[in-house]
Amino acid sequence: xxxRVLVLHGxxxxxxxxxxxxxxxxxxLKDINAxxxxxxxxxxTTIVAQQTNHEGMLIDxxxxxxxxxxxxxxxxxxxxxxxxxxxxxIAATGLPVVECHxxxxxxxxxxxxTSLIAPACLGQISGxxxxxxxxxxxxxxxxxxxxxxxxx
Ligand code: DQA
Numbered sequence: 001x002x003x004r005v006l007v008l009h010g011x012x013x014x015x016x017x018x019x020x021x022x023x024x025x026x027x028x029l030k031d032i033n034a035x036x037x038x039x040x041x042x043x044x045t046t047i048v049a050q051q052t053n054h055e056g057m058l059i060d061x062x063x064x065x066x067x068x069x070x071x072x073x074x075x076x077x078x079x080x081x082x083x084x085x086x087x088x089x090i091a092a093t094g095l096p097v098v099e100c101h102x103x104x105x106x107x108x109x110x111x112x113x114t115s116l117i118a119p120a121c122l123g124q125i126s127g128x129x130x131x132x133x134x135x136x137x138x139x140x141x142x143x144x145x146x147x148x149x150x151x152x
Contacts (some may be wrong), residue, residue, distance in 0.1 A: 002044045006069040007133070008061055009051035010077030015047060016102075020128055024102050027130040032068050036073075039134050043141060059089040062097075070144055071122075073136045078107070080115045087100060090120040096143055099138035101126040108116040 009029060012019060017028035033049040040047040048069075052058060058076060065072055072090075074097050079086055083139055090097050097120070104127030105112040117123050126135040 001146065002046070002069045004068065005040065005045055005047045005071055005073060005137060005140060006061065006065045007033070007047055007049040007073045008058055009074050009075050010058060010079050011053040014051050014053070014073060014149045016046075018095075023108075025129045032130045034136060035130065036060055036133055039137060043051055044136075045141060047120075050085045050102065055085060056082055057081055058086055060096055062086070062089045065092050065095055069095065071098070071140045073098050073100050073116070073140060075102070075133075076117055080117055082116065084116055086129060087120045090117060091107050096122045096140060098136040098140045099124040100132050101125075102129050102132055103127060106141070 013029055016024055016032065017026055036047055036049060050061060058079065072095055076083065076086055077079065078098070080101070099115060099117055099121040105115065106126065115124065123139060125132045125139065128135055130140060
């Protein structure tokens with residue numbers, strides 16, 4: 001099976017490389033997307049990666065992923081901790097979504113310990129720097145393969 005995966009990066013992730021490198025590392029978003037692309041190509045998968053600083057844009061992209069993508073890797077940035085709207089959008093799509101964070105949100109400030117989107121997601125990967133994205137994509141592909149094998 002080949003799969004199509006949408007990768008969504010939320011606010012301030014366009015600043016990776018220069019944004020708080022002690023927390024987020026020095027890898028740029030462009031590099032992360034290139035590494036994801038290489039991993040996807042090696043695993044019979046097509047990815048499209050998009051970044052926005054706007055909550056509504058993330059919601060629009062999630063909605064339009066239905067019928068176009070098999071699943072989503074989503075780092076909602078700070079919206080993780082505030083957005084009922086993104087949580088509801090994920091639930092509305094019915095798509096498998098893996099929540100992804102570079103930093104370990106549970107080891108940081110208390111306001112980051114709660115993810116409002118987690119209950120609507122397949123699972124959460126947090127704390128492995130840029131590798132969180134590869135792990136999240138791998139987890140999503142494992143889920144899709146298992147689902148499709150069980151249905152065949
Ligand atoms: C983040 C963690 C969030 O708490 C923070 O607001 C971000 C990045 C991460 O990838 O570690 O913007 O999602």
